[in-house]
Amino acid sequence: MLLPAAGAPARQRGRALQSALRDAVRSGRLAAGTRLPSSRELAADLGVSRGLVTEAYEQLTAEGYLRSGRGSGTWVGEAARAGVRATRDLAPRAPGVRVDFRPGTPDLSLFPRAAWVAAQKSVLARLPHQALGYPDPRGLPELRTALAELLTRRRGVVADPECLVVCSGVTQATTVLGLVLHGHGVRAIGVEDPGSPGHGPVFTAAGMGMVPLPLDGGGLAMEPLRRSGVRAVMTTPAHQFPSGIAYSAQRRVELLDWARAVDGVIFEDDYDGDFRYDRAPVGALQGLDPDRVAYSGSVSKSLAPGLRLGWLLVPPRLMDEVVERKRTMDLGNPALDQALLADFIARGGYDRQLRRCQRAYRERRDALVRALGEHLPGTEVSGIAAGLHIIARLPERYGPESRLLECADRAGVAVRALSAHLTVPVEEPGVRLVIGYAHLAPSDIARGVRLLARAAGSR
Known part of the structure; x- marks a missing residue:
């Protein structure tokens, strides 16, 4: 001892x-x-x-x-029991994978460390002592003001800082809104199919079931939505995940008309709306009717998911209940992290970061499309030129899907099929893959596609 x-x-x-x-x-x-x-x-x-x-x-x-x-x-004594000494890391990892094409991860090496350190020093030097007390559960006023200006300017939302709540990412925003809607008697929410598998456990925890709703070329198909009987729906209209389509102007109008007719709520997840490579990004749906659309986003794709910082813009009639739910959940997000982000936005650092990511991700998307054309000829890439992933439909000769995925796994290539995002299976020829590229260097993208092509041809 x-x-x-x-x-x-x-x-x-x-x-x-x-x-x-x-x-x-x-x-x-x-x-x-x-x-x-x-x-x-x-x-x-x-x-x-x-x-x-x-x-x-x-x-x-x-x-x-x-x-x-x-x-x-x-x-x-008998009360103490020997604990597990090894600390487990439950973060999602891919051990043994040579190239990971799974979607949803940004390039964490692009995080602006020097600018963040400078902002931290600046904030700590002037942050008043009272700012370190229990915060407003909605978030620090300076961050809500900075976010409102940013989202109005970049995403075309109607952003009143008084109706904006800082959250621990879109997941917490989903949980809070789900609990509030449940309190209003909503027991099921419509979700896009295909969509994000991560939504299921979150809505279940809020006591809500999910009704999968199909898509067509314009977005969420309206007739199945009308027949479903739901009064709330979650959408990704700027860049639907994972299909990659952008909702048409007509479909946006139809969706808002539906919400007004059923006295419903649309929950808009703007997960990567800033990243469009062929034109200016389409504005958020919330800007057309802030009384019917709850809008959420985060810095997970632009800075880092580990920051756990996001936002929820709430229709005014739900605001008090959302704030109370947020209060009882965690009393608010860490004050210093909020002050840092507010300073970073106000000084132009966030806009510079978005431009930096935009350049890098566009280059990587182009590299992926080129590599697919060279090594897997006949592959069709669908969806708009945006975001952090593409949908690639491989020719029928590379099927069946299960066999291709098995061969890719043996080759050390992690890749996800579009079918993994479907609740209701759809029979279609060929193999459709959801390929993420933002976190990979162009050289790694090319190497990964070569490995995938070799695996596909080795069957």
Whole structure:
């Protein structure tokens, strides 16, 4: 048992002894029922005062790690159980994968570390003490103001800072809105099919079922939506995930007309709306009717998902309930992180970051399309030139899908089929893949497509 040097203060040596004993009990090195040396014996062994050992025994007895009885000595208690010493990492990883084409991840090496450090120093130098207290559950006023200006300018939304709530990404925004809608008697929400598999557990946790709704060339198909009986629907109209289409102007109008007719709510997930490579991005649906559309987005694709920072613009009639749900959920997001993002936006850093990502992701999309044409001839790329992924339809000769995916896996290429995003299976010829590219260098993209082509031809 290692303790600080003899010259160290008694309090420091006492804390070290308590910590060492506590760790020995937790790890199982001192099993339940083990009798400990007397305070006199242990003090002599360790070269410390008997009073220091007695105090350590008394402290750990009060905490439940040890038990003692008058005249019967000190024993390891039954309450503590040996814990798992290895800390598991439950973050999504792909061990053993040579090239990972799964969608949804940005290039984390593009995170603006130097600018972020500068913003942190600037913010800490001037942040008032009261800003570090319990925050407004909606978020810091300066961040809500900065986000409202940014979203109005870049995404064409109607953004009142008083109706904007800072969230831990779109997932928390979905949870909060789902709970509020459930409180209004909504028990099911329509979702795009194909769509994001991650929405299911979130809506289930909010007590809501999901009704899969098919798409057509213009977006969410209206007749199935009208027949479904739902009064809430989640959409990705700027760049539908994963099909890659943009909702047509006519479909946007029809969708809003439906919401007004059923007194419903449209939940717009603008997950990558800033990234369009062939023209200016289409504005958000929320700008056409902020009373019927709840709008959400985050910095997960533009900065990093690990920041866990996003936003929810709420129709005014739902605002009080959303704020109360957010309050009871976590009392609000970390104040310093919010102040940093507000400063980063206000000083133009966020716009510069978006331009940097735009250039990089456009180059990588072009590299992917070229590589597919060269190594998998006949492959059709569908969807608009936007976002962080494409849909690639491979010729029928590369099927069946299950066999291709098996061969790709053996070759160390992680790739996802479009069928993984479908609730209702659709029989179509060929193999359709959802290929993410934003996190890969052009050279890795080319190498990955070569490996995929080799695997496809090795069957």
